[in-house]
Amino acid sequence: xxxxxxxxxxxxxxxxxxxxxxxxxxxxxxxxxxxxxxxxxxxxxxxxxxxxxxxxxxxxxxxxxxxxxxxxxxxxxxxxxxxxxxxxxxxxxxxxxxxxxxxxxxxxxxxxxxxxxxxxxxxxxxxxxxxxxxxxxxxxxxxxxxxxxxxxxxxxxxxxxxxxxxxxxxxxxxxxxxxxxxxxxxxxxxxxxxxxxxxxxxxxxxxxxxxxxxxxxxxxxxxx
Numbered sequence: 268x269x270x271x272x273x274x275x276x277x278x279x280x281x282x283x284x285x286x287x288x289x290x291x292x293x294x295x296x297x298x299x300x301x302x303x304x305x306x307x308x309x310x311x312x313x314x315x316x317x318x319x320x321x322x323x324x325x326x327x328x329x330x331x332x333x334x335x336x337x338x339x340x341x342x343x344x345x346x347x348x349x350x351x352x353x354x355x356x357x358x359x360x361x362x363x364x365x366x367x368x369x370x371x372x373x374x375x376x377x378x379x380x381x382x383x384x385x386x387x388x389x390x391x392x393x394x395x396x397x398x399x400x401x402x403x404x405x406x407x408x409x410x411x412x413x414x415x416x417x418x419x420x421x422x423x424x425x426x427x428x429x430x431x432x433x434x435x436x437x438x439x440x441x442x443x444x445x446x447x448x449x450x451x452x453x454x455x456x457x458x459x460x461x462x463x464x465x466x467x468x469x470x471x472x473x474x475x476x477x478x479x480x481x482x483x484x485x486x487x488x489x490x491x
Contacts, residue, residue, distance in 0.1 A: 268299040268385060269358045270393045271378035275444070279310075279354065280317055282375040283325070286352040289314070291377070292345065292365065293331030294357035299386055299393065302356035302378065304331040310356065310377055335361030341368045401484035407472045409463030414480065416456035422477040425457035432458040 283289055291314075293307035300306075307329035318325040332344045335357040341364065347353060353374040355362045365374040382395040398415045405412060414420055418436035428435030433452045440449040464473045 268297050268383070269360075270381045270384050270395070271298055271300075271302065271358055272381050274377055274379055276313060276317065279375070279377055280314065283314065283352060283354065284323075286325070288326045288349060288351045289328075289354055290347060290350045290352075291327065291329040291354045292335065292356060292361075293329065294335040294355075294361055295331055296334040296336065296357070296361075298356075298358055298361075298378075304329065307331055307356050310354070314354075331356075336364055338364055338368050341365065345369075347372055400480070400482075402481060404477070407475060407477075408460045409467060409469070409472075411456060411460045411463060413456045413460065416453075416459070418453065420480065421457065422480060424461075424473070425455050429455040429458055 291307045291311045293303045295303050311327045311329040315325060315327050328350075330345070333340055335341065335355060345368075347369050350372060353365055353369065353372055354377050355365055355374055356377050358378065358380040359376065360380075362374050362376045381393075383397040383399060384393050384395040386393050396412055396415055398412070400414050404414070413422065418434055419426060426435075432455055434455045436453065438451045438453045439447045440451065442448050461470075461473055464470050
């Protein structure tokens with residue numbers, strides 16, 4: 268899933284300040300937490316209230332589409348006639364596709380795109396576990412990605428900073444302002460990989476020599 272974090276309302280209001288008729292566009296696709304119709308309507312209500320309170324009324328509506336990253340789908344599902352600006356609830360890809368499909372109308376982001384990862388609902392947290400590096404090595408590491416989960420991106424086992432299975436580099440949890448609210452100890456990725464491969468009786472994979480990562484494959488922007 269693509270994990271996003273909502274932008275501060277004041278930043279969004281700054282984007283929309285020159286416009287009086289705005290459409291908030293949700294996405295039913297892979298964005299987490301969900302940014303669909305309900306979230307789009309909530310965002311529209313917040314903007315409308317803030318603008319009314321400051322004496323700058325706005326006409327704002329909300330809708331959603333199945334996937335903002337599908338140009339053909341946007342053309343069929345979205346009617347933007349009469350709107351001066353669009354506010355995307357999707358990831359950065361959705362913002363850019365909206366801009367390309369409707370070039371005469373500016374599209375602004377309501378989210379900060381953070382990482383590719385998964386959700387643990389019982390803990391209410393999102394975890395990064397893929398860097399989309401273009402050279403997947405999960406088949407050799409027991410399904411645990413060292414590129415993402417090792418703070419140093421090491422390719423051939425742990426560094427000297429692994430103590431009792433924990434990494435010396437702390438994990439920082441930040442609020443919407445970017446302030447550190449909690450510091451945790453991450454598991455050492457290579458410790459987890461070793462334990463997993465040992466469990467599978469495949470420590471031969473752990474001993475394999477891996478060359479430095481070829482980041483040329485992940486050169487931006489990519490095309491396939």
